[in-house]
Amino acid sequence: FRLKTRESEGSLENLELLRDSEVDLALVQLQAMREPGVRAIATVYNDVVHVLARVDANVQSIEDLGGKKVSVGLPSSGTRDVAEFLLSHYGLNDSTTIRFEMGPRESVEKLIKGEIDTMILVTELSAPVIEEALQSGLIRHVSIGESGTANGLCVENPLLMAGVLEINTYGKRGMMTRPLPEKQIVVLKVPSQLVCLEQLDE
Numbered sequence: 001f002r003l004k005t006r007e008s009e010g011s012l013e014n015l016e017l018l019r020d021s022e023v024d025l026a027l028v029q030l031q032a033m034r035e036p037g038v039r040a041i042a043t044v045y046n047d048v049v050h051v052l053a054r055v056d057a058n059v060q061s062i063e064d065l066g067g068k069k070v071s072v073g074l075p076s077s078g079t080r081d082v083a084e085f086l087l088s089h090y091g092l093n094d095s096t097t098i099r100f101e102m103g104p105r106e107s108v109e110k111l112i113k114g115e116i117d118t119m120i121l122v123t124e125l126s127a128p129v130i131e132e133a134l135q136s137g138l139i140r141h142v143s144i145g146e147s148g149t150a151n152g153l154c155v156e157n158p159l160l161m162a163g164v165l166e167i168n169t170y171g172k173r174g175m176m177t178r179p180l181p182e183k184q185i186v187v188l189k190v191p192s193q194l195v196c197l198e199q200l201d202e
Contacts, residue, residue: 006022006023010029010077010103010122010123011027011028011029011077011078012076012077012078014026014027014028015028015038018038018195019037019197021197024196024197024200025041025196026194026195026196027044027195028078028192028193028195029047029078029122029190029191037197038196038197038198039195039197039198040193040194041194041195041196042194043191043194044194045124045191046161046163047078047122047123047189047190047191047192048123048124048165048187048188049082049086049120049121049122049144049190050119050120050121050123050130051118051119051141051142051144051187052111052120052121052130052133052139052140052142053118053139053140053142054111054117054118054139055137055138055140057117059118060142061142061143061145062087062142062144062145063090065087065090065092065097066092067097067098068098068117068118069097069098069100069115069116069117069118070083070087070097070098070100070116070120071099071100071101071102071107071111071116071118071120071121072087072099072101073101073102073120073121073122074101078122079120079122079123080101082120082160082188082190083120085157086120086153089153089156100116104121104123104127104129107121108129108132108133111138111139112133112136112138112139114138122190124192125165125169126170134170134180140180140181141180141181141187143185143186143187144187145186147164147186150163150187150188153188159190159191160188160189160190161189161190161191162187162189163186163187163189164184164186165181165187166184167179167182167183168180168181
């Protein structure tokens with residue numbers, strides 16, 4: 001059989017394409033699986049919860065996002081769900097953070113320009129927008145905290161898993177002035193599933 005791929009903005013658009021019968025199969029982050037009539041076929045890989053901040057924003061942890069301009073993803077997206085969970089866990093609400101509803105590309109562009117301080121994005125480890133942000137030399141990853149903190153978040157939200165970005169994960173192909181990160185970064189991960197409509201033929 002022939003497999004034809006189609007790019008999208010993420011889980012929300014993938015579900016819309018599936019529902020409208022524009023695609024037969026879709027990749028969806030597990031926490032975005034609310035669509036009736038959709039069934040999972042298999043877990044394909046684990047997306048990373050990237051918390052990116054400008055180097056000059058003085059953001060060392062999630063707690064430092066108070067008073068900051070933060071991109072939390074598009075409404076009803078997988079990123080938005082995780083961002084709201086994280087901010088709520090640390091007691092950050094609409095009155096303590098300035099939130100922007102933007103997709104990945106717009107978020108990175110505004111982050112590089114300094115129009116926002118931080119962005120939260122659930123996507124693959126080496127997504128092009130992540131590498132573009134890091135290549136600018138203006139952006140870095142923010143750690144979730146110690147491994148115990150990440151494990152505690154996973155207990156609170158069982159759809160999440162704890163993980164680590166190893167030293168020199170990015171920049172090995174010589175596209176950055178130096179490989180990043182320079183130290184291990186504790187992150188969260190989200191399973192990404194291949195799904196289809198329930199009535200799809202076996």
